[in-house]
Amino acid sequence: MVSIFRGYRNWMKKLKPSPPDEPMTGHTLWYTRCPVPSPLGLAVQLGWLDEAFQKAGVAVQSVLDSPQQSVRGSHFxxxxxxxxxxxxxxxxxxARAHGASTRLLGLSWTDEFQAIITVGNTHIGQARDLRGRRLALPRRPSDQIDFHGATALKGIWSALTTAGLDLKDVELVDCTNHETALLATTQANLFGLRRRQPYFQELAALAKGEADAMFVKGAEGIFIANLIGAQLVVQTGQHPDPIIRVNNGCPRTLTVDNALVQERPDIVARLVSLVDRAGQWADEHPADTLRFVAREMGCSEEAVLASNGPDLHTTLGLGLIQEQVDALAFFQHFLFEHDFIPNDFSVTDWVYLTA
Structure with missing residues (x-):
């Protein structure tokens, strides 16, 4: 991956950061990350985040570990x-489209399994066979952000595009789930797990004959496909065109609020350096990286390997490759066109400190 850090490092050389032991009473650095492969997740698991910022006198707290729902909501x-x-x-x-004052520091692009699957004797053997068929589409009307629906719709669009088809060529079957996203909470019917596994509404639609195919992704998607003995229709996670591959998990964004950028750019520089270091560590520790990522995702190492491939450890660097920024911009407009976000905006202008 071509790194942005030449530009960052030139910028950091111009900074006059506070001494490591300068107290910063009253300030807390809040962090949050999704249960996915990410260098920030590695830095947290390795204990580097606490260590690095304690030296700067900054208290570090997890958004998702807060007992207050108002704090946990900042994850979204x-x-x-x-x-x-x-x-x-x-x-x-x-968040950016709703006016959140954030800046984009970098992208981590780790390709993952993305596919349309079917079950039974549907006679759907390839993407072109999806014309006129019913595809399950998850809907989460009670959630603040219906990222499940957006992810699946983009996955369906990508699969259709590989065969010269469009969304108008299929019937989308809404699979509505009125549960809300669970953030660091517990429920008896989760049986001790942190969150419910996805896809159960779409699976029910397939089982009832209400849909012919569905979209799955990542290690969880691999597990589901294996569980039901699914037939693979088309896989797009390794497609050469990043416009086809781009989705919620590709790329994963590192963002920071603008107050921190304005008040303490040296802290932002420290953060970027730390995430960069975690990506370099991953590249040098493939087995440990796989173990840490599986722990982060709550999946088996076998499923992570099947989804992300044996080179996972080489993909956790932070970058701002133009091709990836362009793909993210395409996806942002896709979300706007399909009413998942309220406003169109420039991803390029959102970027902070490009190389």
Missing amino acids: SHHLPWSVRQGGNIPALW
């Missing part, structure tokens, strides 16, 4: 001052 809305987030890009784009 990014409303907390002095906060950083890395994870799926849809919440980051949604």
Whole structure:
């Protein structure tokens, strides 16, 4: 991956950061990340985030570990001052489109399994066979952000595009789930897990004969496809065109609120350097990286390998490659066109400190 860090490092050389032991009473750096492969997640698991900022006199707290729902909600809305987030890009784009004062520091692009699957004797063997068929589409009307629906719709669009088809060529079957996203909460029917596995509404639609095919992604998608003995229709996660591959998990955005950028750019520089270091560590520790990512995702190492491939450890760097920024901009406009975000905006202008 071509790194942005030449530009960042030139910028950081011009900074006059506060001494490491300068106290910063009253300030807390809030962090949050999705349960996905990310260098920020690695830095947290390795203990580097606490260590690096304690030396700067900055208290570090997890958004999702807060007992207050108003704080945990910042995982999606990014409303907390002095906060950083890395994870799926849809919440980051949604927050920006709703006026959140954030800046994009970099992208981590880790390709993953993305596919349309079917079951039974549907006679759907390839993407072109989807014409006129019913595709399950998850809908989460009770959620602040319907990123499940947006992710699936983009996955369906990508699959159809590979065969010269469009969304108008298929019937989308709404699979509505009125549960809300669970943020660091517990429910008896989760049986001790942190969150419910996705796809159960779409699976029910397939089982009832209400839909012919569905979209799945990532290690969880691999597990589901394996569980039901699915037939693969088309896989787009390794497609050579990033416009086809771009989705909620590709790329994963590292964003920070603008208050931190304005008040303490040296802290932002420290953060970028730390995430950069975590990506370099991953490149040198493939087995440990796989283990840490599987732990982060709550999946088996086997499923992560099947989804992300044996080179996972080489893909956790932070970058701002123009091709990837352009793909993210395309996806942002896709979300706007399909009413998942309220406003169109310039992803390029959102970027902070490009090389």
